[in-house]
Amino acid sequence: MIGSLNGVVAAVGEETALIEVNGVGYLVQSGARMLARLEKGAAARLFIETHVREDAIRLYGFESEDERAWFAHLQTIPGVGARVALGILDAMPPPVLVDAIALQDKAAFARANGVGPKLAARLATELAAKQGPKSLHAFGGPTSTHAPVAANANGSRAEAVSALVNLGIDQSSAARAVAAAAKQCDADAPAPELIRAALKEVSR
Numbered sequence: 001m002i003g004s005l006n007g008v009v010a011a012v013g014e015e016t017a018l019i020e021v022n023g024v025g026y027l028v029q030s031g032a033r034m035l036a037r038l039e040k041g042a043a044a045r046l047f048i049e050t051h052v053r054e055d056a057i058r059l060y061g062f063e064s065e066d067e068r069a070w071f072a073h074l075q076t077i078p079g080v081g082a083r084v085a086l087g088i089l090d091a092m093p094p095p096v097l098v099d100a101i102a103l104q105d106k107a108a109f110a111r112a113n114g115v116g117p118k119l120a121a122r123l124a125t126e127l128a129a130k131q132g133p134k135s136l137h138a139f140g141g142p143t144s145t146h147a148p149v150a151a152n153a154n155g156s157r158a159e160a161v162s163a164l165v166n167l168g169i170d171q172s173s174a175a176r177a178v179a180a181a182a183k184q185c186d187a188d189a190p191a192p193e194l195i196r197a198a199l200k201e202v203s204r
Contacts, residue, residue, distance in 0.1 A: 002026075002059060006045045009038045017061065019044060028061035029082075031090040037063065051082065060086070066094045066133075073133035077126050079119050087113035088123075101127045102172075102179035128172060157182060160194035169202060177201040 005028065007021035017038050019026045028046060038044055046061035047068040060082060062068040067089055074085040091112035092100055100108040101124070109120035157178055164174035181197035182189070 001050045002048045003050075004045060004047050005059075005061070007043070009040050009042050009044050012038050012040060017044075017046075019046060019061070026059060028059045029086075030061045031086040033090045033093075034061065034063055058082070062089075064094070069133035070094055070097060073130075074123075074127075076130070077123055079122065084112070084114040084119075088115065098132070099179040099182070100124070102175040104128050104176070156189060156191040156194055159191040160198055163191070163195050164198055164202070173202065174198070 005019045005021055005026055007019045007026075009017060010020040010025055011018040012035055015035075016027050016029050017035055019028055028048070030046075046063070047065050049060045049062070049068050049071055051058045051060065060068075060071060062071060071082075071085050071089060074080050074088055075082065080088075088097070088109065092108060096108070099105070104124040106117070106120045106124045109115050109123045110117055115123070160178045160181070161171070161174045164177060165171055169177070177198040178194055180201045181194050184197055185193055
């Protein structure tokens with residue numbers, strides 16, 4: 001299985017990119033947001049999810065290991081295939097996706113291409129009931145010199161969720177409260193500030 005590609009962008013199309021690695025060109029499918037960041041002739045590192053079928057082998061490329069892991073995780077929900085999973089990640093990078101799941105925000109899922117109201121409701125409900133994906137964080141990093149690293153929920157938010165759980169609040173409610181609190185605070189708000197705001201959310 002191919003887990004990552006580190007090479008040069010030979011070409012970029014509407015749904016695919018050709019990544020040349022040591023003289024071999026790999027055709028990689030990806031979302032519009034990812035493809036827009038690739039530049040012909042530029043160096044790129046893509047994290048790859050390999051799909052093996054009877055009639056084809058397809059490579060799906062992502063800018064971070066977190067995105068690759070979420071791509072695979074989203075497809076554990078009935079009705080979500082590769083194309084829909086790419087559409088969801090185009091609309092919601094991992095940090096936004098984490099918030100949407102914590103808040104069970106059906107409207108956020110419905111904004112993704114290929115996601116109707118029924119599937120949006122299923123995604124919001126079933127993902128909230130699951131543990132998140134397991135990423136190979138040792139391989140984390142950007143795809144190219146032009147692409148930022150996509151991060152999951154930051155340390156302060158994880159610390160805030162942990163603090164609420166230690167206070168006896170269940171994991172799902174704690175994550176939902178911290179996600180709601182984060183929308184009211186600065187992006188780099190420290191854990192104590194998030195905890196105070198999240199406790200107000202819980203008490204409502």
